Amino acid sequence: MQQPQRRSRGFADFLPRSPEDLPQVYAWFEQMRSNQPVFHTEQMPIWQVFRYEDVQAVITAYHRFSSQATFGDSFLANTLVTTDPPDHRTLRNLVNQAFTPRAVTRLSHRVTQITQELLDAVKATGHMDVVSDIAFPLPAKIIAEMLGVPAQDWDIFQRWARFGGGRENEGSRERAEGSAPDMRQEMNHYFLRLLEARRKDPRDDLITSLSNAEIDGERLSQQELVNFCFLLLAAGQETTKNLLVA
Ligand code: HEM
Numbered sequence: 720m721q722q723p724q725r726r727s728r729g730f731a732d733f734l735p736r737s738p739e740d741l742p743q744v745y746a747w748f749e750q751m752r753s754n755q756p757v758f759h760t761e762q763m764p765i766w767q768v769f770r771y772e773d774v775q776a777v778i779t780a781y782h783r784f785s786s787q788a789t790f791g792d793s794f795l796a797n798t799l800v801t802t803d804p805p806d807h808r809t810l811r812n813l814v815n816q817a818f819t820p821r822a823v824t825r826l827s828h829r830v831t832q833i834t835q836e837l838l839d840a841v842k843a844t845g846h847m848d849v850v851s852d853i854a855f856p857l858p859a860k861i862i863a864e865m866l867g868v869p870a871q872d873w874d875i876f877q878r879w880a881r882f883g884g885g886r887e888n889e890g891s892r893e894r895a896e897g898s899a900p901d902m903r904q905e906m907n908h909y910f911l912r913l914l915e916a917r918r919k920d921p922r923d924d925l926i927t928s929l930s931n932a933e934i935d936g937e938r939l940s941q942q943e944l945v946n947f948c949f950l951l952l953a954a955g956q957e958t959t960k961n962l963l964v965a
Pocket of ligand 1: 862950953955
């Protein structure tokens with residue numbers, strides 16, 4: 720009979736560094752489901768749950784397991800990932816409009832077009848790095864477009880996408896952390912200006928919807944609006960990049 724394992728290692732030990740590591744991660748999930756379905760380590764001081772039913776219970780019982788207390792005053796404060804219903808639903812409805820069948824159909828033409836442009840750009844050089852030439856810029860460009868960031872600002876947005884994605888900065892973490900406050904400030908200024916511009920001159924984009932959004936009859940604060948933009952970039956960039964190259 721299999722003995723329960725008394726000392727397990729946490730997720731930090733199993734963070735995949737390359738696609739070859741993935742089988743190890745899945746094996747670890749399996750082991751945790753069997754032996755330690757509810758787990759806590761000092762190393763990563765959060766409670767982790769592994770079984771489907773437990774995860775579902777934690778996600779849905781927001782009165783007992785609130786999202787609100789987490790992340791302190793980081794850029795995630797008061798965003799989708801740190802609010803409970805009913806505020807969460809209001810914020811979620813804002814994002815949902817970017818993913819209606821109509822919006823996705825319209826966007827899919829742009830995805831094709833942008834992919835073609837990226838391929839054309841490397842064709843002349845005769846070689847391609849799939850990560851930096853396609854997987855990185857494609858999601859960033861699409862998210863920029865969804866938000867309504869003007870095309871001429873792509874270079875600025877691209878820098879933030881790198882910063883938000885994290886891994887690009889590996890090996891120069893200190894430099895990245897040193898530049899974080901400046902970049903945050905730059906993003907604040909940029910998005911505040913854009914939100915203001917869209918309030919005066921509405922377009923069919925997410926920034927326009929955000930600039931007019933209300934929760935309980937109150938406008939979101941300027942900081943909440945900026946955080947929302949950064950959340951979308953951070954949530955959609957690294958995930959999609961990894962999916963494209965996996
Ligand atoms: C392969 C690509 C992606 C993966 C694997 C992924 C994965 C996830 C996961 C696991 C969650 C947490 C869900 C939860 O706690 O209920 C999440 C939430 C979220 N994702 Fe993604 N995601 C991807 C792409 C994107 C993209 C492209 C965007 C937007 C541009 C995005 C925006 C968000 C947002 C806003 C949330 C918070 C939703 C909420 O709290 O209601 N994600 N994603």
